[in-house]
Amino acid sequence: AQSVTQLGSHVSVSEGALVLLRCNYSSSVPPYLFWYVQYPNQGLQLLLKYTTGATLVKGINGFEAEFKKSETSFHLTKPSAHMSDAAEYFCAVNPNSGGSNYKLTFGKGTLLTVNP
């Protein structure tokens, strides 16, 4: 079974400041990891994903995340926040497994507020 924990249901930063959204996972097998963003009244959009290879992955809108196996973490960062980054962010995991349990498991989300 897998689970995802996002520390902080609400994060507030100033425009231009570093954005750090935390995600820790548990999985019995090596996972695939995802970050999604949801703008108000919209569906979810993929920001970035880790499957294999380089552990630092870059996504859209200047976001990146690093897979740290030893820490079971996949934290999302952006060096400089922009007002347009205000949204809800979801971390998700599914097992890199040959079995049938492919479903994405999501964290509860982190609402990012960007202050001018």
Added chain:
Amino acid sequence: GAGVSQSPSNKVTEKGKDVELRCDPISGHTALYWYRQSLGQGLEFLIYFQGNSAPDKSGLPSDRFSAERTGGSVSTLTIQRTQQEDSAVYLCASSLRGGGTEAFFGQGTRLTVV
């Protein structure tokens, strides 16, 4: 189509009535998911279809909920005898084959039970 399409976008229904929510996945995507998003509750997995395999229904909250996927394409989520606690946004997603492939989400159906 170009993306995952869900209908209706909004649905208001009276308590006790049945509702059907529709999802048109991206053409060629074999995997289809339904999630429920309630205020402050994050995303709750409901059901997963993958090709011709038996669906994973482990997330359906009660026997009032059911879903089917016809011809490996369109899916319908049915809620019978709706209750106020069913009010939420129901999100559908599809992916090329499940596993590590990206899931593309529809805009959701906002269900309000009054």
